[in-house]
Amino acid sequence: MRYVRQKLVQVVIVLLATTFLSVFLMRQVKGADPAIAISGGLVSDPKALEEIRHKWSLDKPIVVQWGRWVKNMVKGDLGQSSAFNVSVADLLRQRVPTTLYLMLYTQVLSLLIAIPLGVYAAYRPNRLFDRVSSSVAFGLLSVPNFVVAVVLVLFFSLKFHIFPAQSTYYGLFNNPSEHIRNLLLPTVANAVGQVAVYMRLLRADMVTTLQNDFITMARAKGLPSSRILFRHAFRPSTFSLITAAAVNVGALIGGVVITEQLFALPGVGKLTVDAIFRRDFLVLQACVALFAIAFVVVNFAVDMAYAFIDPRIRHARALA
Amino acid sequence: MTLRHSRLTPGKFVATGVVGLALIAAACGSSSKNTGTGTTTPTTGGSETSAVTAGTTIPVPVNTTSAPIEDKPVLGGKLVVGVEAEVANAWVPANMNCDVACQTRSRTIFEPLASVSADFKVLPYLAESIEPNADFTVWTIKARPGVTFHDGTPFNAEAMVYNMKDMQTSPLVGPAIIDVTKVEKVDDMTMAITTARPWPGFPIYLASQIGFQGSPTWLQAVKDKTGDPTHAVGTGAFVFDSYTPGQSLIVKKNPTYWRKDKFGNQLPYLDSVEMRVIEDEKTRANALKAGDIDILHTTNGESIVDFRKEPDKFPMIEQAQFGETSYFLLNVGQEGSPLGDQRVRCAMNYAIDKQAQIDAVQAGLNTPADGLFSPGQEGYLADTGTPQYDPAKAKELVDAYTAEKGAAPSIQLGATNDQATLTAVQLAQQNLNDVGFKTEIVQIEQSAYITQALLGNFQFFAWRNHGGTFVDQQYIWWHSKNAGAEKTAIALNFGRVKDPVIDDLLDKARVESDLAKRKADAENINREFAKQCWAIPVYWTIWGIPHKASVVGIDQLTFPDNTTLIGLGNGFPGQFPMTTIWFKK
Amino acid sequence: MTFTAAEAPESLVHIVAPLPDDGRPRVHRGFLPAFAVVWLSVLTFCAIFAGALPFVKAPNKVSSKLKNSPSMEHWFGTDRIGRDVFSRAIYGARTSLKIAALSILIGIFIGGTIGLIAGYYRKKIDYVTSLFVDIMLAFPALVLALAITSTLGHGTNQVVLALSILSIAPLIRVVRAQTLVYAQREFVLAAKGLGARDGRILFREILPNVMPSLLTFSLTGLAILIVAEGGLAFLGQSVKLPTPTWGFMIVDGYPQLEHQWWICIFPCILLFLTVLSFNVLGDVLSKRFDIKESLA
Secondary structure, eight states: HHHHHHHHHHHHHHHHHHHHHHHHHHHHTTTTTTHHHHSSSOOHHHHHHHHHHTTTTTOOOOOHHHHHHHHHHHHOOOOOOOTTTTTHHHHHHHHHHHHHHHHHHHHHHHHHHHHHHHHHHSSSSTSSSHHHHHHHHHHTSSSSSHHHHHHHIIIIIIOOOSSSSOOOOTTTTHHHHHHHHHHHHHHHHHHHHHHHHHHHHHHHHHHHHHHHHHHHHHHTTTTHHHHHHIIHHHHOHHHHHHHHHHHHHHHHHHHHHHHHHHHOOSHHHHHHHHHHHTTTTTHHHHHHHHHHHHHHHHHHHHHHHHHHHHHHHHHHHHHH | OSOOOOSOOOGGGGGGGGHHHHHHOOOTTOOOOSSSSTTSSSOOOHHHHHHHHHHOOOOSSSOOSSOOOOOOOOOOOOOEEEESOOOOOOHHHHHGGHHHHHHHHHHHHHHOOOEETTTOOOSSSSEEEEEEEEESSSEEEOOTTTTTTTTTTSSSSHHHHHHHHHHHHHHTTGGGTEEEEEEEEEEEEEEEEEEOOOOOOOOOOHHHGOOOOOOOOHHHHTTTOOOOOSSSSOOSSSEEEEHHHHHHHEEEEEOSSOBHHHHHHEEEEEEEEEEEEEHHHHHHHHHHHTTSSSEEEOOOOOHHHHTTTTTTTSEEEEEEEOOEEEEEEEEESSSSSSGHHEEEEHHHHHHHHHEEEEEEETTTOOOOOOSOOTTTSSOOSSOOOOSSSSSHHHHHHHHHHHHHHHOOOEEEEOOOOOHHHHHHHHHHHHHHTTOOOEEEEEEHHHHHHHHHHHTTTOOEEEEOOOOOOGGGGGGGHGGGGGSSSTTOOOSSSSTOOHHHHHHHHHHHHOOOHHHHHHHHHHHHHHHHHHHHOEEEEEEEEOOEEEBBEEEEOTTEETTOOOOEEEEETTTTTTOOOOOOOOEEE | GGGGGHHHHHHHHHHHHOOOOOOOOOOOGSSHHHHHHHHHHHHHHHHHHGGGGGOOOOTOOOOSOOOOOSSSSSTTOOOSSSBBBBHHHHHHHHHHHHHHHHHHHHHHHHHHHHHHHHHHHHHHHHHHHHHHHHHHHHHHHHHHHHHHHHHHOOOOOHHHHHHHHHHHHHHHHHHHHHHHHHHSHHHHHHHHHTTTTTTHHHHHHHHHHHHHHHHHHHHHEEEHHHHHHHHHHTTTTHHHHHHOOHHHHHHHHHHGGTHHHHHHHHHHHHHHHHHHHHHHHEEEEETTOOOSOOHH
């Protein structure tokens, strides 16, 4: 339990520090009196500006401003977006599903492709299929998502008009076909790099597992290969894969920012970038906090899971 | 961000608040058939580039306006409009930073007190009458009886006064009506506005954003923080339904709207309108082609050229008058800046190849601009005397300057992150470097760009502004009064132009009631601008409004008495009134 | 932003149980490493001597030949304002490589030092360092980079600063993890026993052993940073225009993709080949040094 407490303290420190950093950095950015920026640059009334300054403690040192923001956030008040004139909470509520779906689909798609390829490559290591798929995976690993996006758009949007070059978000339940059609290209752009990562990981683990005695035993018993691969060898080999899938959330967040921007998908990533450009301070601070929370929580969950599953890992991780 | 062709063009501040009025007020121009600019392929230039574009022919517009509609309109249906941006960050009329998309949107909900007729006269719209006193210093405005706001608040003198006072104190639109000294209620239905000096052209502002009428109940609630600032309440043909920030606005038919058409039908015809924000030009065009939307607006050269090729499937209305001018804005007010020197400014005008700019950024569509008054505007001249592209002459002037000062003129070129703007500025940079300038490009994000312009913290910005009808609408942009008293002051005369000749002409035009004399003043302003090289005009905006063939009544602006103005020359470049749109069966 | 790609492979190093090296595909022994070496040498040569090469034109020279497709005169065609895409791509290599190399060097210097110290002394220093790394990794890299460029302005130096800050955290992790391992080894303990000073142990005993994985990671890091510069360019936050970088060229050509594909696609190809080459070399090195890194 000491371990859990220790980790929790770390999580809290990281969250506090990242939110502070976001407040600090945004105050350094040239361009506007934060009070005016928060008001949308339109409030003529000095009294109203004063109110905003007071509410967010803008006349105080940055630490106090940050403290005020955290306090308001805990109370559930994230403030108003100056660019859209709606509450930041509402804005996030609208944008979060897009990003979540995009991340979810990316994970699902990359695993769906990576697992069979990885398993088969491990089944016959160093044969033609393994060599080809490994080289291809290596190639894919070297294509940035924006380059994938460019190529996809060139062929699937501009040449064949199958998918939109710029996506619009449709709810999964309102319009399932458009929902998929609009999210597919961004999903693929993000998934390409991940497939390679997952495939290589799974293959390596699988190769080790397949050298184990119990596999030899199963083979000796004359079980069919597919059964050996998926029933016996697969589960013990997914250890790294699952970890990678969880930890990759950080990388995914990064990828999503770029792809949302490229495809004009109204998610949190695009919101973040727009908030920087529009000096929409409160939105930006909320987005940074959201990303940091996502990252930290997932990592925390992974740590905890391991700690409970296997004490040796806990030790190893504590060391590492 | 960076990927779209025409995301917020830098100068889109252009269309902001005050400015917005410039656009709207432009109501006008008799059946502007767009015979002039924009319809022909530009072949000017003498520049190397014309040889290149000679190969690509640009299709000539097929129909720029629709025919008068005599059929009985069909009622019902939902219109989906693709709009180019969502810049506006407030919905309260006095705080709207309002570009063309915002005007399109807000005019479904809000209505102005006045509207401009075919013969350049301002007619009452939501007002029943607008009357000046003998010397044009007091304007008496009567409210149209029987009109109520969407929330049931009656439209009367109190409402008008409330709105006008909001406008007066708005930092965004207030400066345009600085000459208004008193706003008062005369009786239940009458408001009187007193101005500091005779102002015959004042009503044009009532036809703009400044004349918009929002429900005072709602406006007060917003101020008290009990009302939703995005849930707009006006008197318009449509009622606010739902809004998704950055994505879409849906408005639905106002069943108790005060207007009927000439057949006695209750207006509007449509049941609802959805305005969908699609920033990317190509995507917006494809959305129309795929049938996802019914109509769109664009200034993108490639898109307009594309739609000209399919006039039967997607008829397009084009508007090449009263629009904004794309230009390079120069800040002439900085101490020690080479831009304070007229030779330098004129050298820049000689150096920059406008046709190349149009070819690179606009697919060769537009006509090179010879001044900041676009065709149709009071003061427009085909030949203003602005220096034409001539690098040799530019070099001569720069050499003279360099020899005198001992150093080449050094200039920072500002651009937003928008690709079209970056292209334009990089091209300009090469043009300028070729004749001996020392230049550097500074990239600035959109919102900071506008702030820097307001503060005068720039030297050279790619910009778009100055749409309108009457010269008085440019007063706010060019009068030295608005050039910022101190160094750090915010000023709407972004270029800090202090030209006594222009000041004098603007003041004269403001109090002038004789249209012919006013026109002459305006033309002289245009000439003075060219002589002093206060800016570098590049091209005049052309708006294209392609739509499905089944959509009719787009450019039929009607007045309360149901007289109709045909054509989007009616001063709403890029916008279209939706009250009278319907779907052909 | 894709910087975070840096975190993924790297952080996996510690979580994932060491992978067996046997059974790894040996595909990189033949063609690819050879290609990578040749490609990078040619590219670096061209980038350094771009100004002196007869087939490379001035990168910013506009001409009347707008949007020309690839030809004998313009190998990669011309862009919207008539600049030669091939020449810009070569000069772009110069900027992109320079930025990536400088950033990684600074990152190695700072990250490496901190990592060594944290891994060697452990205890409080290590705890604080780990927290710092966690904070850096949790903070969206993009926001950090954007804040830097919008505060300090655009330019090569600012971009290098932003990217080196971003590369510090992952490098600390790599070095620290390695240091932890070696600090427990017999030869280090022996040196300690003989009374060697900490500085000597760190730099003479541990550093040389950490070097291989640092080098390997740096190669991968170069690949990641080249991509990261592209990401910054996508958001309009890279170097001053008109200086070409691959990232900016790709963004610049993107709106023209339908009609003038070459403006965007050629820089994409160059970027891909270069990133691939760095990745391949990193992989080769990791095998040579037998570094049990789970990912490329």
